[in-house]
Amino acid sequence: MMTLKREKFRRLNLGSTYDQHTVPIFHASCGGNKCKPLLKTLMTSHCMNDCKFCPFRAERYVHRDKWEPKELANVAVKLWKMRKIEGVFLSSSVYKDPDSTFESQLEAVQEMRNLGFTEYIHLKVMPGTSRDLIKQGVQLADRVGINIEFPNKDHYEDMKLFLSFKEDILKRLRWVAEEVKKAQKEGKCKAGLDSQMVIGASDETDKDIVRISGYIYQELNARRVYYSRFDPVHHTPLEGKKPENPWREYRLYQSSFLLRDYGFKSKEFVFDGNDRLNLKEDPKFSIAKENDLLVDINEAPQKELLRVPGIGLKTAEKIIEKRPFKTMPSFRQVGVIVKRAAPFIELSGVRQMRLSRWLK
Ligand code: SF4
Structure with a gap:
């Protein structure tokens, strides 16, 4: 058949x-x-x-x-x-x-x-x-x-x-x-x-x-x-x-x-002069950069953690379970992609990396 x-x-x-x-x-x-x-x-x-x-x-x-x-x-x-x-x-x-x-x-x-x-x-x-x-x-x-x-x-x-x-x-x-x-x-x-x-x-x-x-x-x-x-x-x-x-x-x-x-929300996304997304950049990164995002990883609620590039749904849950953290390398153990997240995270009041340094 x-x-x-x-x-x-x-x-x-x-x-x-x-x-x-x-x-x-x-x-x-x-x-x-x-x-x-x-x-x-x-x-x-x-x-x-x-x-x-x-x-x-x-x-x-x-x-x-x-x-x-x-x-x-x-x-x-x-x-x-x-x-x-x-x-x-x-x-x-x-x-x-x-x-x-x-x-x-x-x-x-x-x-x-x-x-x-x-x-x-x-x-x-x-x-x-x-x-x-x-x-x-x-x-x-x-x-x-x-x-x-x-x-x-x-x-x-x-x-x-x-x-x-x-x-x-x-x-x-x-x-x-x-x-x-x-x-x-x-x-x-x-x-x-x-x-x-x-x-x-x-x-x-x-x-x-x-x-x-x-x-x-x-x-x-x-x-x-x-x-x-x-x-x-x-x-x-x-x-x-x-x-x-x-x-x-x-x-x-x-x-x-x-x-x-x-x-x-859709109004938060960042578009160029032709109303297009930046093809070279993760849209989450574009939004974080545009808003000069800074999130205290030991204090922030889950919805704020989720705004940080390099922190996904499961990672945000693990951060809440395992915090407080004392050093940046310790984030890696819970799955944070430190390379992406560092410019947007603060720890004990200290931003972990300047965005300008990260972008070099
Ligand atoms: S997209 Fe248009 S032309 Fe194609 S199958 Fe659907 S209705 Fe027909």
Whole structure:
């Protein structure tokens, strides 16, 4: 059966690597060095839309395919029983309208659950989907998200995304967040809400990306905002555009973790004259430098310790457990990266290193 499905897997594949049996397995990172093998696929690659950056845009010639809901459910359950996958990531192009597309996804997921599939399911909602369908998705899946693609409405027209940023995207994201909150009280949808943006396809600024990411994390309680670096696709209007610098994606991920885990607000980030982050510097370091940060390691509460470059979540806990410290080298034992932290730490009223000396 798997050999017969090979072409379909290839056409509906979403960034998976193939094993020796040509089954598309995506190794999703789940913290630390752990990965979860997922069947990551589109429901259909037929799309009525024409987003400039996308390989599945309607005007582009590409072999298209689609799963029937029961067919996909049977494949997922078979792969699970063969111990090839521990979950499913299901997105889609929009072949008719958002509701009928999402209904097919729901039918497939419902069928997986009916067949006893108890593993992780990550479901992408189509922008503009009705609330009732969103609610059903949240009841069935472990994580539910909507890709916002760009940080504000200005880029939608430019990229030919003929959607309302306010109605089809932000309102739906809020609905997902509200349904997730309710479902989590019943022990469902434990992996929460996520979203994703394309970086570098339009002229979006880091300031706008950080601002909307802050909203998604802090107001909608998202578990993850993903950034997907633009890479031009042949036979699209953007085929001649340069791929985005990987460092930009990396700095945005660093910012995103500061927003999610470290209590930073989007307005605190430091941008250059073009509203971009400094690619050569950790954003946490830029903020500390800009504010001439000085933290007493023996006295500061956890939220202040977390503002120091070189002090992470676990290290801050260990500092509180093991302090007081008398000398700088003793910080190393609890995991402080002294090289980064020293200019921002004081001990017994003495700054451990002048920033000007550190920068030399
Ligand atoms: S709606 Fe989605 S699949 Fe269709 S062209 Fe736009 S980004 Fe691509």
